[in-house]
Amino acid sequence: MVLQSLFLFILAGLCEIGGGYLVWLWIREGKGIE
Numbered sequence: 001m002v003l004q005s006l007f008l009f010i011l012a013g014l015c016e017i018g019g020g021y022l023v024w025l026w027i028r029e030g031k032g033i034e
Helices: 001-031
Strands: none
Touching: none
């Protein structure tokens, strides 16, 4: 039970970090094109 909760917590953290990174890249690329 504890391992499952820990796994979900880490997975959610990776998704949040990955999503933020993708958004940052998208904004950076968008400004670069303009």
